[in-house]
Amino acid sequence: MNPHTFPVRLQTLLLDYWQRLRRLGWRGALLLLALPPALLLAYALLLIPFTPGISDLRKAKQEQPARILSADGKELAVFKRANREWVKLAQVSPRVVEALIATEDHRFYQHHGIDWRRTAGAALNTFSGDRQGGSTLTQQLARNLYPDEIGRAPTLTRKLKEAITALKIEALYTKEEILETYLNTVPFLYNAYGIEMAARTYFDTSAGNLDVLQSATLVGMLKGNSYYNPVLNPERAVQRRNTVLAQMVKRERLSPAQFDGLKKKPLRLDFERQSEPEGPAPHFAQQLRKWLIAWADDHGYNAYADGLVVYTTLDSRLQAWANQAVARQGYVLQNQADAAWNRRGGWNAANPLVRTLVGETPEYRSAVAAGLSQEEALKKLLADKAFMAALRQQKTRIQAGFLALDPRNGQVRAWVGSRDFSQDAFDHVQQAKRQPGSTFKPFVYGAAFLRGAQPGDSRMDQAVEIPLAGGEIWRPADHEPPSNQPITLATALALSKNTVTAQLMQEVGAVRVARLAQAMGIRQSRLETVPSLALGTSPVSLREMVAAYGTIANGGGYLEPVLVSRIENGKGKILAEFAPADPEPALPPKVAYTLVDTMRGVIDRGTGSAIRSRFGIRADVAGKTGTTQDNTDGWFILMHPQLVAGAWVGFNDARITLRSDYWGQGAHSALPMVGDFFQQALRSRQIDAKARFAEPEDSSLFTRVLAWGRDWLSRLLAPAPEAPPPHSSRRAPAPASPPPQPEPLPVEPPPAPPPEEANRYGEPGFNPLAPPPPSAPAPSTLVEGQ
Known part of the structure; x- marks a missing residue:
């Protein structure tokens, strides 16, 4: 109109x-x-x-953030609604208050939440085509405190809810309390909330030391934080600051002479972002925050205001050792990656991958949008040294994920989502899904053992051709040529033989393997029921894999990973306790133990033998290494009766690799993180070095009859007692109940074709006695400080 x-x-x-x-x-x-x-x-x-209730308004002024503690009582994080530090009104410079009232609400002390004169004037101006705001400071406070309940849409409903809430605030608070709450809750960009954080962010001072120019600059931002951002738009910020100063003159808070001298002065920013403390487990805290907010909403609490004290399952010592292990090995691998990408064919304009990566950047799209041809834009960016250096640093930065949990109760003990949360907040434990490679093989062997196969059974180590739908042939292979000799299943798993695993997959069926993996813990990721699934071609999360290995270590019972043990209020009253759940049967205990015993071979004589030779771990442990095509992903998971830990290593972009057949293997990239961690846990006696996986008793009829026969024969041959009781009798023990069996699995449908690259997935052949290639340092130098 x-x-x-x-x-x-x-x-x-x-x-x-x-x-x-x-x-x-x-x-x-x-x-x-x-x-x-x-x-x-x-x-x-x-x-x-x-609209918000009176009790909610009281909480807004007296909010108490939730404190997150480790299982041993150490503070991990504090959950605040925003990055703010509350200061009393008396601690704020009077110049801030004068500038605020003069500019935003000069009749603040005369109205009761709604300035009817201002509202009517704003309405008439809006009807005339000059849209203006008529909100008082109290109405603005209502919006700031309750953005979800009130909203910001320009509707009659929103305005009415805002007005009602403002009237409630005026009825509850004094004018000084309203000003204090407003100044402590208003946002100022760059994750700075409240006047104290704004003073630190823009001027490196406190709220009490702000002068008139600084106060006018910050108050001026309230009209439009982004538009009047003094960092990105200094000219607009100066104009707006001078408008605030003029309003102070109009309301007799500043003399005209002072205004004439001040309006010509520059901004003089001293800008620095104010970041919240990350704590020792920032990715864990990030996941916990989501869970706690949902729990609090369901139980009538406010996660940010009710002073909840949350005791987590995390162990502060184990978390510290996990952080150290990831940092040490990450540093070593980053040096290897930098060296590899410096070599010929590495990071340069001639590399097709580098050119592709440049073409995917926002800078490239902006250059094309500005009128350059695609070739011109590419040439320009490839010649920009600063841009190429930044892109390389981003793309070739090694990343890692690490998770440890107690298999007996599912409680998470350590969680490291990336090498540095400040540089990469993406969680490689929970969010990332990568191909697990040979760490998936235990599910294949578990399915085979479930159907009666034994570790001592043999298969031929020979070339395998598996026909697929559409006439294609899948030919899985190992790093070394097949020996064409029989090999036991135990040895095949220890040496991670792809050919034997593919044969087992054909015998068992991809559907059965997928069903078993899901029962054991792969519950969020979709598994493709194709033959190459045996070699880990379906992406999964590290959290799922460690939980599934926890099922093996727990005798076949699956437990969902647990983050919290109890929640208390600020006075120590227990609000909720979270006892360990009953395990869900996924594998019979006997089969689970057979799988553990077979995976001991991986550590004792197979691809994971560095756990013994390098880290000196003599405890009863079992595990599996994993490496995917072109050494894109490195995995290692280790099981102990009291602790299961796993690590993943790679790059955020799966097209980037370590460019090394040695360092790219999970045995050399991920294993040292887990080995370092377990070494510390055992030395400190956080876990018992003498604990052993317990072999379940055999309750079959044949075994019970054999035991009865041995008992009868021993009694028959034993000397008679000197004075037997006249009416002695011996009652046979009741037979144990049979272990739970999984439900029957469906007949496998015709397999779908695997990914083109699937023919080489799995762990390459590995000789633990062979030295590393000449270009790589000896294994003893992998970890700094050892």
């Missing part, structure tokens, strides 16, 4: 309305005039229950 024609139309409408009133008579006219206000009042009354 044209704003110039609006007053004419309004005049016409009012005249028409007046003519209708005259025809109705004075009684009808009064009723008609009273109807709109009555309807508006009724609607406002209906909205009252949907």
Whole structure:
């Protein structure tokens, strides 16, 4: 609508309305005039229950953030609603208050939450085409405190809810309390909330030391944080600052002479972002925050205001050792990656991958949008040394994930989501899904053992050809040529033989393997039921894999990973306790133990033997290494009766690799993180070095009959007692209940074709006695400080 024609139309409408009133008579006219206000009042009354309550308003001023503690009582994090530090009004510079009231609400001390004169003036200006805001500081506070309940949409409902909440605030708070709450809750960009954090962010000072220019600059931002951002838009910020100073002159808080001297001065920023402390387990805290907010909402608490104390399952010592292990090995691997990408064919303009990566950047798209041809934009960016250096650093930065849990109760003990949360907040434990390679093989062997196979059974180590739908042939291979000799299943798993694993997959069926993996813990990721699944081609998360290995270590019972043990209020009263759940049967205990015993071979004589030779771990442990095609992903998971830990190593972009057949293997990239961690846990006796996986008793009929026969024979041959009791009797023990069996699995459908690259997935052949290639340092130098 044209704003110039609006007053004419309004005049016409009012005249028409007046003519209708005259025809109705004075009684009808009064009723008609009273109807709109009555309807508006009724609607406002209906909205009252949907606005924040008085108790919520009290919490807003006295909010107490949740404290997150480790299982051993160490503080891990504090959950605040925003990055703010509350300061009392007396601690704020008077210049801030003067600038705020003069600019935003000069009748603040005269109204009771709503400035009717200002509201009416704003409405008339809006009708005239000059839209203006009429909100008081109290109404603005209502929006800042309750953005979800009130919202910011320009609707009548929102304005009414805002007005009702403002009236409640005025009824509850004094004017000084309103000002204090407003100044401590208003946002100032760059994760700075409240006047104290704003003073530190923009001027490296405290709220109490802000001078008149600094105060006017910050108050000026309130009209539009981004538009008047003094960092990105200094000219606009100066103009807005001077407008605030002029308002202070108008309200007699500043003299004209002072204004003339101040308006010519520069901003003089001292900018520095104010970051919240990350704590020792930032990715764990990030996951816990989501869970706690949902729990608090369901149970009538506020995660940010009710002073909850949350005791987690994390162990601060184990977490510290996990952080150290990831940092040490990450440093070593980063040096290897930098060296590899420096070599010929590495990071340069001739590398097709580098050119592709450049073409995917926002800078490239902006250059093309600005009018350059694709070739010109590519050439320009490839020649930009600063841009190429930044892109290389981003793309070739090694990343890692690490998770440890107690298999007996599912409690998470350590969680490292990346090498550095400040540089990469993406969680490689929970969020990332990568191909697990040979760490997936235990599910294949477990399915085979479930169907009666034994570790001592043999298969031929020979080339395998598996026909697929559509006439394709899948030919899985190992790093070394097949020996064409029989090999036991135990040895095949220890040496991570792809050919034997593929044969087992054909015997068992991909559907059965997928069903077993899901029962054991792969519950969020979709598994493709194709033959190459045996070699780990379906992406999964590290959290799922460690939980599934926890099922093996727990005798076949699956437990969902647990993050919290109990929640208390600020006075120590227990609000909720979370006892360990009952395990869900996924594997019979005997089969789980057979799988553990077979995976001991990986550590004792197979691809994971560095756990013994390098880290000197003599405890009863079992595990599996994993490496994917082109050494893209390195995995290692280790099981102990009291602790299971796993690590993943790679790059965020799966097209980037370590460019090394040695360092790219999980045995050399991920294993040292887990070995370092377990070494510390055993030395400190956080876990028992003498604990052993317990072999379940055999309760079959044949075994019980054999045991009875041995007992009878021993009693028959034993010398008679000197004085046997006259009525002695011996009752046979009740037979143990048979272990739970999984439900029957469906007949496997015809396999779908695997990914093109699937023919080489799995752990390459590995000789633990062979030295590393000449270009790599000896294994003893992998970890700094050892």
